[in-house]
Amino acid sequence: MDPQQLRTFVTVARLASFSEAARELGYTQSAVSQQIAALEADLGTALLLRRPVGPTGAGQRLLEHAAPLLVRLEAARADVARLAGAPNTRLVLGATALAVGAALGRALGEVRRAYPRVEPVVRVLAQDVLPAQVATGEVDLALVDGLAAPSDPLPLPDVGPLRTVAVAERPVAVALPAGHPLAGRAGLALADLSAARWLDAPDLTPTAARLRAAAGVDGFRPATRYQGTDLHGLLALVAAGHGLTLLPEPVLAAAPGVGYAPIAAPRLVHRTELVHGSLPEGPAALLARLLESSRG
CATH class of the missing domain: 3.40.190.10 (Periplasmic binding protein-like II)
Structure with a gap:
C-alpha cells in the first residue's frame, strides 16, 4: 500500500471532494483521481463513492487503519531524523493544561540558563493528540496528565517507541x-x-x-x-x-x-507523565532529565 495514495485517500474522504483535496495537496484533480483508482485497484475494492463523495464500507474501515498507519510512518521518519541529524537546539514542549506547574517553571529556568539563546515554546494541547505530536516531531517532548490507579501508567495511544516516565x-x-x-x-x-x-x-x-x-x-x-x-x-x-x-x-x-x-x-x-522519543543532547534532553529528577 503506497503511503502517498493513502494520504490522498484520507484527504479526499475528509474534504468530501476530489477538487478540494487536489488544492490542499497541490496536485491536479486528475492526479488525485489516479491515486485513488490505483489504491482501489491495489486493495481490490471501491473505497469512495463519487456522487456525493464519501467512503464506502471498505473505505470507512480503511480510514480507521489509516490514521495510526500514517502517524507511525511520520514517527519513524522523525525518529531517524533525530538520531541522524545535528544536535537539537530548539525546545518545543507540549503539555496538557493541568500538567503545567511549578516544577516545569523551575526546570525551564535551568534550561534557559544552560542555553541562553534558546526560546522555549510551550503548547497547551489535549492529551489525545500529544503522543502523536511527540512521535512525529511536532513537539520535542510532552507532559500529559490523567486519572489512573496508583503507580499505573496512563492509557496512551501506541504511536511509536516513546518513553514515558511518571513525574x-x-x-x-x-x-x-x-x-x-x-x-x-x-x-x-x-x-x-x-x-x-x-x-x-x-x-x-x-x-x-x-x-x-x-x-x-x-x-x-x-x-x-x-x-x-x-x-x-x-x-x-x-x-x-x-x-x-x-x-x-x-x-x-x-x-x-x-x-x-x-x-x-x-x-x-491524578498522574502526570513525561513523554518523549530519542533526544539528542540539547535543551530538550536537559529538560527531560530535570523533569524526571523532580518527581513529586
Whole structure:
C-alpha cells in the first residue's frame, strides 16, 4: 500500500471532494483521481463513492487503519531524523493544561540558563493528540496528565517507541459548590456520585466513559459540556452549581466558591507523565532529565 495514495485517500474522504483535496495537496484533480483508482485497484475494492463523495464500507474501515498507519510512518521518519541529524537546539514542549506547574517553571529556568539563546515554546494541547505530536516531531517532548490507579501508567495511544516516565502523582477529589452537603467530607466513593450532574470537560478532566470505567458502574451523565483548557472557567461553573468534576486535590484547596471531598474508593490519583522519543543532547534532553529528577 503506497503511503502517498493513502494520504490522498484520507484527504479526499475528509474534504468530501476530489477538487478540494487536489488544492490542499497541490496536485491536479486528475492526479488525485489516479491515486485513488490505483489504491482501489491495489486493495481490490471501491473505497469512495463519487456522487456525493464519501467512503464506502471498505473505505470507512480503511480510514480507521489509516490514521495510526500514517502517524507511525511520520514517527519513524522523525525518529531517524533525530538520531541522524545535528544536535537539537530548539525546545518545543507540549503539555496538557493541568500538567503545567511549578516544577516545569523551575526546570525551564535551568534550561534557559544552560542555553541562553534558546526560546522555549510551550503548547497547551489535549492529551489525545500529544503522543502523536511527540512521535512525529511536532513537539520535542510532552507532559500529559490523567486519572489512573496508583503507580499505573496512563492509557496512551501506541504511536511509536516513546518513553514515558511518571513525574507526579497527586490525590484526586470531586469538586463541589462550597455549600454542597458533601463538601468537606473525609472521603467519598466515586460510584455513589454516578447519578449526580457532571461537567464534561474532556480537555481538562476525565470523560464520562473514564469515570464509568473507574467506578465500575453506569451513570456520570454530563449536564454541561465545557470546551477548552481554562481551569478558572471550569471552576466557576462548579461554584455556580452546574455540575461536579474530578480534579487534583491541590488545585481545589484555594479555589473560590468551590469545595471538595477526596475520592476514597476506588484508589485513584491524578498522574502526570513525561513523554518523549530519542533526544539528542540539547535543551530538550536537559529538560527531560530535570523533569524526571523532580518527581513529586
